[in-house]
Amino acid sequence: MPSAPVRIKICGVTCLHDAEAAVAAGADMLGLIFAPSSVRRVEVETARAIAAAVRGRVETVAVFQDAPADAINATVAHIGCDFVQLHGQEAPALAAVVIRPVIRAVVVTAATVENGVRPWVQAKNVAHLLFDRPKAQPEAGWETQLDRLWRAVTSETDRFPGSFVAGGLSAENVPEVIRRWRPYGVDVASGVESAPGRKDAGRMQAFCRAVRQALEPV
Numbered sequence: 001m002p003s004a005p006v007r008i009k010i011c012g013v014t015c016l017h018d019a020e021a022a023v024a025a026g027a028d029m030l031g032l033i034f035a036p037s038s039v040r041r042v043e044v045e046t047a048r049a050i051a052a053a054v055r056g057r058v059e060t061v062a063v064f065q066d067a068p069a070d071a072i073n074a075t076v077a078h079i080g081c082d083f084v085q086l087h088g089q090e091a092p093a094l095a096a097v098v099i100r101p102v103i104r105a106v107v108v109t110a111a112t113v114e115n116g117v118r119p120w121v122q123a124k125n126v127a128h129l130l131f132d133r134p135k136a137q138p139e140a141g142w143e144t145q146l147d148r149l150w151r152a153v154t155s156e157t158d159r160f161p162g163s164f165v166a167g168g169l170s171a172e173n174v175p176e177v178i179r180r181w182r183p184y185g186v187d188v189a190s191g192v193e194s195a196p197g198r199k200d201a202g203r204m205q206a207f208c209r210a211v212r213q214a215l216e217p218v
Contacts, residue, residue: 006178006211007185009061009164010192010204012040018199019050023058025201026208030058031085031187034075035065039196040189048079061085061103069097076100083127092123101127103164107134108145114152121153129153130187133167142167143180150181171206175214186211 010022011031019030032047033040042050051060059082064072066088076084076099084098087105095102104120106112108131120126131146146165153163162184165177170191177186192207194200 005215006183007164008208008211009166009185009187010189010199010207011061011063011166011187012038012189012193012197013050013199014040014042014197015046016050016053019054021199021201022204023054025204026212027058027204029061029083029185030054031061031063031189032079032081033063034067035063035087037065044075044078047081051079051081055080059083062100063087066090069094073097073099085130087132092119092126095120095126096124098125101125103128103130105130105132105166106149107132108142108149109134110141110145112145112149114149117149117153128163128184130164130166132187146181169207171203171210174207174210178211178214 007028008026009029009031010027012033013019013022013030022030032042032050035041054060061083062076062079062081063085064087072084081100083103084100085103085105086094102125104126106117106129120129131149133142164185164187165181165183166187169177169186169188174186188207192199192203
């Protein structure tokens with residue numbers, strides 16, 4: 001089992017009420033999405049209020065998709081978040097000019113090759129990888145593809161601190177994810193919602209409890 005607690009990132013928080021409920025449930029990180037196409041997109045001023053309210057209790061992650069560096073940095077400076085997550089077709093060089101540590105999302109498919117992931121491991125200012133499922137049509141055999149990439153990344157460097165697993169997680173399946181991959185963190189959005197962009201306090205509590213219990217000795 002992991003030697004340290006698995007970090008819990010609750011992503012797609014869109015209001016202060018849900019942010020406070022996530023903190024109370026036991027989240028370690030809150031994801032604030034700025035991708036225009038996302039149903040969980042948060043307004044900048046709302047994100048700023050959330051980041052200010054939870055500062056010192058949890059970390060906040062600003063999530064972007066194919067945004068230019070100047071727009072990312074302006075938003076991040078305004079809201080005062082802790083990390084930037086890049087979730088598009090960005091080049092690894094972008095991480096070096098972002099003003100917060102980067103979490104790089106990797107959508108895992110049969111076409112995702114190790115040589116496409118390694119430059120992010122080696123890039124300046126990349127703190128973590130986040131391995132995600134395809135959204136539109138989740139691939140059969142996704143777990144096998146993740147196994148392949150996970151071994152390639154985690155076996156070749158001692159400096160890289162760890163990776164997240166995301167995509168389709170819930171209180172019911174997250175213990176098996178933790179046992180199988182021993183991730184640095186897990187990321188959940190729809191699995192703790194009552195509707196897209198609306199978090200459910202009970203589901204967040206159940207998810208966080210399931211993560212903590214997965215770490216307990218059998």
